[in-house]
Amino acid sequence: MTNESLRHTLEEKQPLLEFRGVDTYYGSLHILKSVDYRVGEGEIVALLGANGAGKTTTMKTILGIVRPRSGQVLFEGKRIDGEQTGRIVEAGIAPVPEGRRVFPRLTVLDNLKMGAWTRKDGQVKQDMDRVYDLFPRLAERKNQQAGTLSGGEQQMLAIGRALMARPRLMIMDEPSMGLSPILTERVFDTVVEINKQGTTIFMVEQNAYMALQVAVRGYVLQTGEVVLADTAPNLLASDMVRKAYLGET
Amino acid sequence: MTLDVLISGVVLGSLYAIVALGYTMVYGIIELINFAHGDVFTLGAFISIPVIQAIISQNGSTPTLGQSIFAIGAAMVVAALCCAVVGVVIERVAYRRLRNAPRLAPLITAIGVSLIMENAMAQWQGGLPVFYPTALQPSSYTILGTTLTNTQILVILGALAMMLGLDMFVNRTTIGKAMRAVAQDREAASMMGINVNFIISLTFFVGSALAGAGAVLYGIDLGSLGYDSGFTLGLFAFTAAVLGGIGNIRGAMIGGLIIGILQEYVSGLGNGVGTEWYDTAIFSVLVLILVFRPSGILGTNTAEKV
Ligand SMILES: Nc1ncnc2c1ncn2[C@@H]1O[C@H](COP(=O)(O)OP(=O)(O)OP(=O)(O)O)[C@@H](O)[C@H]1O
Ligand SMILES: [Mg+2]
Numbered sequence: 001m002t003n004e005s006l007r008h009t010l011e012e013k014q015p016l017l018e019f020r021g022v023d024t025y026y027g028s029l030h031i032l033k034s035v036d037y038r039v040g041e042g043e044i045v046a047l048l049g050a051n052g053a054g055k056t057t058t059m060k061t062i063l064g065i066v067r068p069r070s071g072q073v074l075f076e077g078k079r080i081d082g083e084q085t086g087r088i089v090e091a092g093i094a095p096v097p098e099g100r101r102v103f104p105r106l107t108v109l110d111n112l113k114m115g116a117w118t119r120k121d122g123q124v125k126q127d128m129d130r131v132y133d134l135f136p137r138l139a140e141r142k143n144q145q146a147g148t149l150s151g152g153e154q155q156m157l158a159i160g161r162a163l164m165a166r167p168r169l170m171i172m173d174e175p176s177m178g179l180s181p182i183l184t185e186r187v188f189d190t191v192v193e194i195n196k197q198g199t200t201i202f203m204v205e206q207n208a209y210m211a212l213q214v215a216v217r218g219y220v221l222q223t224g225e226v227v228l229a230d231t232a233p234n235l236l237a238s239d240m241v242r243k244a245y246l247g248e249t
Numbered sequence: 250m251t252l253d254v255l256i257s258g259v260v261l262g263s264l265y266a267i268v269a270l271g272y273t274m275v276y277g278i279i280e281l282i283n284f285a286h287g288d289v290f291t292l293g294a295f296i297s298i299p300v301i302q303a304i305i306s307q308n309g310s311t312p313t314l315g316q317s318i319f320a321i322g323a324a325m326v327v328a329a330l331c332c333a334v335v336g337v338v339i340e341r342v343a344y345r346r347l348r349n350a351p352r353l354a355p356l357i358t359a360i361g362v363s364l365i366m367e368n369a370m371a372q373w374q375g376g377l378p379v380f381y382p383t384a385l386q387p388s389s390y391t392i393l394g395t396t397l398t399n400t401q402i403l404v405i406l407g408a409l410a411m412m413l414g415l416d417m418f419v420n421r422t423t424i425g426k427a428m429r430a431v432a433q434d435r436e437a438a439s440m441m442g443i444n445v446n447f448i449i450s451l452t453f454f455v456g457s458a459l460a461g462a463g464a465v466l467y468g469i470d471l472g473s474l475g476y477d478s479g480f481t482l483g484l485f486a487f488t489a490a491v492l493g494g495i496g497n498i499r500g501a502m503i504g505g506l507i508i509g510i511l512q513e514y515v516s517g518l519g520n521g522v523g524t525e526w527y528d529t530a531i532f533s534v535l536v537l538i539l540v541f542r543p544s545g546i547l548g549t550n551t552a553e554k555v
Binding site for chain 1: 423426427429430433434436437438439440441442443444
């Protein structure tokens with residue numbers, strides 16, 4: 001498929017998540033500036049950008065923690081900006097937050113239960129088993145306090161906790177932060193695996209190379225503006241990404 | 250220390266522990282020292298007075314055990330519910346808007362709420378201590394050479410039941426776990442879809458309910474109280490919470506018992522020491538902990554929460 005036709009099909013199909021001209025502020029600080037994103041059902045989409053570009057703000061805007069001053073955020077075609085976070089999670093979006101943010105003095109098991117907070121169906125147990133299948137290490141440590149896990153294990157827990165919400169869209173904020181190359185690789189393998197099982201993924205990453213290996217498309221955010229939006233191979237080949245994120249001159 | 254002193258220390262300490270729980274739960278979840286908590290306690294005692302009077306006639310006749318149990322139970326339930334509602338309203342009206350303000354702001358507001366409540370209660374009940382109605386025909390038992398009154402047994406068992414109940418609620422139920430999750434990382438908890446405002450309200454509800462129910466035990470045990478009784482008791486209970494590790498529920502229970510025993514021990518010393526000195530002893534403990542181990546007995550460095 002050519003890039004043109006890819007873009008064409010994307011525009012035909014209603015995206016799972018869409019930002020339309022979103023502006024956000026912290027007080028008088030203008031952070032996101034008329035931002036547009038489209039994440040299609042079943043895709044892995046990467047969001048790249050330097051420190052302070054507004055990547056985490058994007059995640060918080062999706063979750064309703066930060067409210068856009070103008071523009072719209074749509075999930076399955078319905079506006080979710082202005083909704084309570086609880087409603088947004090219930091609608092099918094689950095976060096793997098920046099810095100993992102597991103509950104340090106709850107056990108691994110209880111952290112997973114917190115991930116399932118909005119669930120009302122009786123299938124939480126199956127999903128717990130699925131998480132333990134994906135991360136056997138968590139099963140071994142299910143009664144251990146999350147704060148005593150290693151960084152890599154905490155990342156697995158953060159991912160597992162998000163899966164417990166049985167999300168249609170998982171938003172991940174720098175899942176490879178602070179992990180060794182081997183663990184980073186494992187996390188990305190897991191992301192691909194989760195995606196194959198049917199979860200759409202919108203992922204913030206500093207590790208542009210790895211992110212664009214697994215993503216179909218990506219966005220580059222620069223001081224709150226989307227400066228590039230393209231397919232992953234095109235981004236990998238672009239001068240801007242090569243210079244800014246892959247350390248090439 | 251004699252067994253007598255130990256028993257009366259445990260009785261007093263149980264009351265401190267119940268009140269300390271309210272301070273520590275609220276601190277654990279919103280990092281606020283809720284100065285009004287002691288006054289909510291006083292309110293609970295005052296509210297329970299007519300409940301007991303309605304069930305047990307106060308004309309000197311002896312209540313049956315059944316009447317006593319019913320009266321005490323009803324008084325505890327009514328006081329707990331009223332205090333719980335008052336606690337939730339205080340948070341909603343006085344603290345919520347200031348949740349992201351500098352920490353001094355809600356602290357001052359808390360002191361303001363405390364003063365308002367004390368003055369209102371002084372208007373309502375007068376400035377002098379009022380008698381708490383008799384709910385239980387006094388009796389005592391001799392065990393291991395020491396006497397134990399039925400009110401002492403009531404306080405210890407009542408407090409124990411409340412503490413065990415709270416411990417189970419917080420550690421075993423999903424909503425209790427959500428409460429701890431909010432205390433540990435409010436934003437992450439909200440990302441799970443947990444309604445943080447609801448959980449904070451619930452924390453005030455539970456902490457204030459314990460104070461209300463505990464106030465009935467206090468009234469029955471001490472027999473009288475004034476509009477500022479809860480404030481004084483609250484200071485000791487707060488010390489207990491800090492001693493145990495502010496924010497830590499089990500710490501509050503342990504701290505309460507230690508402070509109660511310390512107070513009774515110092516009060517019982519002869520030779521010029523005695524009841525005039527227990528304040529000094531207790532607040533010295535507060536100063537020493539703050540200087541040498543601010544995290545308290547069970548607290549961690551990162552301020553162990555709920
Ligand atoms: N709560 C806040 N109040 C004020 N300014 C904020 C707040 N949170 C973030 N900012 C500012 O908004 C800008 C974007 O922050 P954001 O966290 O979205 O960046 P980021 O792209 O995630 O960066 P990083 O790669 O370092 O995580 C930064 O300049 C930051 O200082
Ligand atoms: Mg960030």
